Amino acid sequence: MSQTLSEKVRWTTADLELLTADEWKRYEIIDGELFVTRAPHFKHQSVIRNICNQLGNWSDKTQLGDVFPAPGIVFSDADNVIPDAIWISVERMERFTDEAGHFIGAPELIIEVLSPGAANERRDREAKLKLYSSQGVEEYWIVSRELQQVEVYRRENVVLKRAATYTAQDTLTSPILPGFECLVQRLFKQIGITQ
DSSP states (O other), X not given: OOOOGGGSOOOOHHHHTTSOOOTTEEEEEETTEEEEEEOOOHHHHHHHHHHHHHHHHHHHHHOSEEEEESOOEEEETTEEEOOSEEEEEHHHHHHSBOTTSOBOSOOSEEEEEOOSSHHHHHXXXXXXXXXXXXXXXXXXXXXXXXXXXXXXXXXXXXEXXXXXXXXXXXXEOOTTSTTOOEEGGGGGOOTTOOO
16 A cells, blocks of 8 residues: 555654664755665765865855854754755854754755765755755755766756856856865865775
8 A cells, every 4th residue: 555645754853853873874854754874985074074174264264154064954844954064154154053053044055975876866966956945055066976076056046056067177166155266176185095
């Protein structure tokens, strides 16, 4: 017997407290659907570190905002995610944080580094793209370690649409980050490790 949409289990932020804490798993809820993923590969985390270093250096110079790796964002009771990284302006940071230290509104920029597997890729390219679009994120970067590229989605009217794809030899820039420039291959450098 198949379930109808109204019979499906809808997860909420409160339900996460019922799950056993496990530092090796990441729990996210998108439109009431629970997504459970393992801690990412260290090469994945290295890319996140590189992105945060580049955005952090720019943020230190400009003082316009800050970058955070793996922050909790609670958009609603049914939409609770942990993107790989965000950049948020000082103004939004002050408006969109709760007492527990979670973000409760859209940062200007969200970054997801693709994990292997069709389900992971579909979550980042479809479910999260729709969620971030509906919540008011200005720019969304989908980073592929395997292809060494960054797909950039920018807000066009009320939705995020693909604006550009940057490859290793390209220089990544953004209208929301005035003066930010980064050679894409820098995001993928790994000290002492072959790709």
